[in-house]
Amino acid sequence: MSSEVNGATGAVAGATGSVLRIRDLHVSVADTPILRGVNMQIRQGEVHALMGPNGSGKSTLAYALAGHPNYTITSGSIEIDGVEISAFEADARARLGLFLAFQYPVVIPGVKVADFLRHAVSNIRNPDRREGEGLIGMREFRKEIRDRMTELGMDHEFARRYLNDGFSGGEKKRMEILQLAMLQPRFAILDETDSGLDSDAVRVVSEGLAKLSGPQMGVLIITHHERLLEFNRPQFVHVMLGGRIVETGGADLAHELHARGYADIRARHPDAAPEPTHTTPAAAV
Numbered sequence: 594m595s596s597e598v599n600g601a602t603g604a605v606a607g608a609t610g611s612v613l614r615i616r617d618l619h620v621s622v623a624d625t626p627i628l629r630g631v632n633m634q635i636r637q638g639e640v641h642a643l644m645g646p647n648g649s650g651k652s653t654l655a656y657a658l659a660g661h662p663n664y665t666i667t668s669g670s671i672e673i674d675g676v677e678i679s680a681f682e683a684d685a686r687a688r689l690g691l692f693l694a695f696q697y698p699v700v701i702p703g704v705k706v707a708d709f710l711r712h713a714v715s716n717i718r719n720p721d722r723r724e725g726e727g728l729i730g731m732r733e734f735r736k737e738i739r740d741r742m743t744e745l746g747m748d749h750e751f752a753r754r755y756l757n758d759g760f761s762g763g764e765k766k767r768m769e770i771l772q773l774a775m776l777q778p779r780f781a782i783l784d785e786t787d788s789g790l791d792s793d794a795v796r797v798v799s800e801g802l803a804k805l806s807g808p809q810m811g812v813l814i815i816t817h818h819e820r821l822l823e824f825n826r827p828q829f830v831h832v833m834l835g836g837r838i839v840e841t842g843g844a845d846l847a848h849e850l851h852a853r854g855y856a857d858i859r860a861r862h863p864d865a866a867p868e869p870t871h872t873t874p875a876a877a878v
Contacts, residue, residue, distance in 0.1 A: 610637035613780045618669035620657045627653045629836040638808040643815045645833035651815045655784040659693040660686050688720040690779030694769040700757040707752040710775050741774040745801050763794030770801040780811045787821040799824035819851040834865040
């Protein structure tokens with residue numbers, strides 16, 4: 594197992610394309626410092642896992658990357674292909690190819706899954722369009738969403754339901770996998786996607802993500818557990834304590850954490866700041 598402070602990593606052999614780079618990132622919530630100098634680099638085609646105990650700052654990193662207004666970047670930078678995006682609004686980051694699957698997806702009664710995705714896909718493919726104009730053609734969209742749902746083993750009637758309204762935990766996560774399939778982002782951040790799911794639901798979501806992962810998508814899986822990683826083997830595993838990445842290794846590091854917990858990590862890093870206590874907003878941007 595290799596160990597590098599603050600997540601500096603080398604690239605996976607053959608990984609090319611776009612790069613998401615996080616440099617010395619400090620983030621506060623309500624004037625309380627949470628992240629204390631995070632460094633990470635994710636290339637398209639790489640799978641990274643971020644693990645750590647509750648309150649260590651994992652979800653804060655996800656929301657800061659996505660541009661949630663409650664998370665204030667006090668120093669450091671977030672770049673995609675050298676473009677600093679820290680000041681960008683959430684929609685601008687999405688148009689650049691950054692996708693966040695939320696731990697608690699938002700319920701939108703009255704908006705059908707298909708309508709939501711048609712507008713989202715149109716916004717990504719035609720970022721300069723005005724609302725109500727430039728939507729992807731209905732025939733083209735219907736074929737595409739049906740093809741994607743078939744690939745993911747989803748009932749086509751799912752697209753007629755209201756977004757996350759009355760969805761089970763597993764259905765909400767499958768909805769996010771469908772969004773990934775339709776939007777095809779350059780970078781996907783999955784925040785606790787396995788949270789609250791039974792083993793069967795985790796398997797379905799994991800297999801869906803595995804089908805979508807490839808050379809055109811860099812993935813950061815934020816999780817407490819190893820279950821989601823069984824189908825999506827990470828090249829890099831980062832461990833966060835007290836708002837810092839204290840170790841980076843390969844998949845074996847995830848196995849160690851699953852088997853032994855975080856006691857050994859804490860013992861190896863006694864200088865790590867105490868885990869901050871904070872509440873992650875349930876509402877997404």
